[in-house]
Amino acid sequence: MTKLEKIKEQIINSQVWRSMFRGGTWKDNSRDRAQHILGNVWLHLHPARVRSRSIKTNYTFGLGGLSFLLFLILTVTGIVLMFYYRPTVDLAYQDMKDLEFVVSFGRFMRNMHRWSAHAMVLIVILHMVRVFLTGSYKTPREFNWGVGVVLLVLTLFLSFTGYLLPWDQLAIWAVTVGTNMASATPFLGAEGPFSALLGVGLKNDARFGLLGGTSVGANTLVRFYVLHCIAVPFITGVLMIVHFWRVRKDGFSAAPLANEQPNQKIETWPNLVVREYLGAILMLVFLVAWCLLQNAPLEGIADPNVTPNPSKAPWYFLGLQELLVYFDPWIAGVLLPGIIVGGLIAIPYLDPDANRGVGYYSVKDRPFASTIFLFGIGAWFTLITIGTFMRGPNWSWYWPWESWLFHKPPPPPTIILPLAVGGALISIYFAVGMVLPRLLSKLNINLRSAIWKMLVVAIGVAAIVGALPMFTFVQGVWVGFGLFLYVVLGFLLPQTYLKGISFLRYVVCMSLLLMMIGVFLKVTVRLGFNVKYIVSIPQVSLNI
Numbered sequence: 246m247t248k249l250e251k252i253k254e255q256i257i258n259s260q261v262w263r264s265m266f267r268g269g270t271w272k273d274n275s276r277d278r279a280q281h282i283l284g285n286v287w288l289h290l291h292p293a294r295v296r297s298r299s300i301k302t303n304y305t306f307g308l309g310g311l312s313f314l315l316f317l318i319l320t321v322t323g324i325v326l327m328f329y330y331r332p333t334v335d336l337a338y339q340d341m342k343d344l345e346f347v348v349s350f351g352r353f354m355r356n357m358h359r360w361s362a363h364a365m366v367l368i369v370i371l372h373m374v375r376v377f378l379t380g381s382y383k384t385p386r387e388f389n390w391g392v393g394v395v396l397l398v399l400t401l402f403l404s405f406t407g408y409l410l411p412w413d414q415l416a417i418w419a420v421t422v423g424t425n426m427a428s429a430t431p432f433l434g435a436e437g438p439f440s441a442l443l444g445v446g447l448k449n450d451a452r453f454g455l456l457g458g459t460s461v462g463a464n465t466l467v468r469f470y471v472l473h474c475i476a477v478p479f480i481t482g483v484l485m486i487v488h489f490w491r492v493r494k495d496g497f498s499a500a501p502l503a504n505e506q507p508n509q510k511i512e513t514w515p516n517l518v519v520r521e522y523l524g525a526i527l528m529l530v531f532l533v534a535w536c537l538l539q540n541a542p543l544e545g546i547a548d549p550n551v552t553p554n555p556s557k558a559p560w561y562f563l564g565l566q567e568l569l570v571y572f573d574p575w576i577a578g579v580l581l582p583g584i585i586v587g588g589l590i591a592i593p594y595l596d597p598d599a600n601r602g603v604g605y606y607s608v609k610d611r612p613f614a615s616t617i618f619l620f621g622i623g624a625w626f627t628l629i630t631i632g633t634f635m636r637g638p639n640w641s642w643y644w645p646w647e648s649w650l651f652h653k654p655p656p657p658p659t660i661i662l663p664l665a666v667g668g669a670l671i672s673i674y675f676a677v678g679m680v681l682p683r684l685l686s687k688l689n690i691n692l693r694s695a696i697w698k699m700l701v702v703a704i705g706v707a708a709i710v711g712a713l714p715m716f717t718f719v720q721g722v723w724v725g726f727g728l729f730l731y732v733v734l735g736f737l738l739p740q741t742y743l744k745g746i747s748f749l750r751y752v753v754c755m756s757l758l759l760m761m762i763g764v765f766l767k768v769t770v771r772l773g774f775n776v777k778y779i780v781s782i783p784q785v786s787l788n789i
């Protein structure tokens with residue numbers, strides 16, 4: 246035994262050490278290692294032994310643990326910031342400046358808090374993607390997946406409520422854009438459909454409740470402060486405990502493979518815990534380096550009289566803001582997010598095969614689910630990219646290399662289709678989309694070759710439409726793109742993969758799928774053909 250090992254043994258077996266960590270003299274045997282996990286208030290969130298796959302870096306990538314680490318960093322740095330920050334209109338911005346220039350390590354604390362918040366949003370999304378791709382939402386983990394979806398929403402809301410606190414121009418206008426969506430809520434928002442039925446107006450609607458007024462002001466700051474520092478972290482913390490408890494009870498990460506032996510497990514201490522500590526250290530080192538090099542943004546003091554053009558929501562809501570170009574606010578800001586969240590929670594209950602592709606990256610074994618999910622995530626980030634980099638003054642399209650000083654001509658006039666035409670188009674779209682894959686489910690289509698053939702057809706259609714005198718080449722490309730999307734995602738994939746599924750599941754799956762494809766077809770007709778509404782019934786605020 247080396248001198249160092251002797252010292253280590255003396256420390257571990259000292260009375261002080263043993264009083265902190267339960268158990269007798271440390272013998273470093275299997276029993277002691279299990280006892281170290283089970284007898285420790287923090288570590289007993291783990292089981293004593295775990296499947297060897299769950300410690301592989303390229304299985305979970307430690308993303309759940311890193312999400313939690315970021316939540317802890319945010320809690321600690323947030324508490325430090327609370328010692329200095331006062332949530333009033335007169336003092337908030339000044340306190341931000343003091344943190345930057347007067348308070349020791351104030352700028353660093355602020356940087357850590359701000360960048361960790363962005364990192365947490367990103368890492369929680371990646372964690373969800375990993376859980377999906379490994380089929381880890383299936384029985385018995387359906388409920389925990391649902392808890393996870395709520396945690397994702399809470400993470401976004403935590404970040405959003407914090408956005409206002411610096412009380413700079415970026416803050417109040419991003420929050421103005423974000424909270425405007427609340428006024429579009431059906432029944433509860435002053436500008437939402439059916440609000441008149443309940444007597445809801447500007448001074449008693451959902452937005453008023455959030456802002457404490459009709460515009461972002463002193464009351465909003467206090468409300469967001471309380472939501473950000475107490476209410477939302479409390480609810481998030483409670484749900485995290487539920488999440489971890491279920492992870493533990495449902496057999497921990499890396500669901501067992503069909504042919505896996507129960508004894509194919511290894512000790513949590515030190516194998517998993519040491520890796521977790523290492524991951525945490527790496528993340529911390531990265532964050533510290535990033536925060537030393539990159540300051541969190543702080544613009545001029547909030548000025549309600551000077552509206553920046555464009556006013557942009559925080560990046561994770563920019564996809565929804567971009568959808569405002571194509572849909573009415575209540576559809577873009579309330580209905581679609583509601584359907585997305587509801588649809589995500591429903592995934593485990595819609596998935597017809599509880600045992601297929603669980604516990605490993607099973608894209609190949611679950612091609613339908615994986616394609617649709619990845620398409621949804623990809624589409625979300627595409628819209629975010631457009632909102633972040635391609636939108637300039639008046640929300641006009643600017644390529645990243647174009648100067649915003651260059652004045653874009655006003656957009657061409659938009660078209661609203663006659664009600665009969667639009668109504669017929671939408672009815673046919675949903676009716677055909679719903680019936681056809683089921684009706685033709687007995688047809689034996691070779692998917693791969695059908696997709697290639699469809700690609701050729703789409704290119705042909707694009708060329709023909711583009712060559713017609715009344716259309717441009719770009720419009721031809723839009724038509725080809727829309728056709729390809731609809732036929733592949735809306736017909737070929739469900740025709741092949743939703744064959745044996747029960748009627749109810751089929752209807753719900755297809756409704757969600759057709760709505761998702763429909764969003765992109767609407768983007769296509771808006772950008773390609775300036776169609777503002779396919780169906781417009783203003784009397785009931787139905788403009789699609």
Ligand code: HEM
Pocket residue numbers: 305307308309310312313316369370372373376381382386389390391392393394396397400485488492496497498499500
């Ligand atoms: C604040 C956000 C979150 C935190 C702190 C968190 C934390 C964790 C941790 C530590 C684990 C175990 C380790 C791992 O598998 O990576 C885990 C597993 C899991 N998480 Fe999350 N999570 C969060 C959000 C989500 C979201 C958004 C979803 C899905 C929508 C989700 C669904 C799950 C599921 C189903 C498991 C079990 C996975 C398995 O057994 O392989 N979580 N989470």
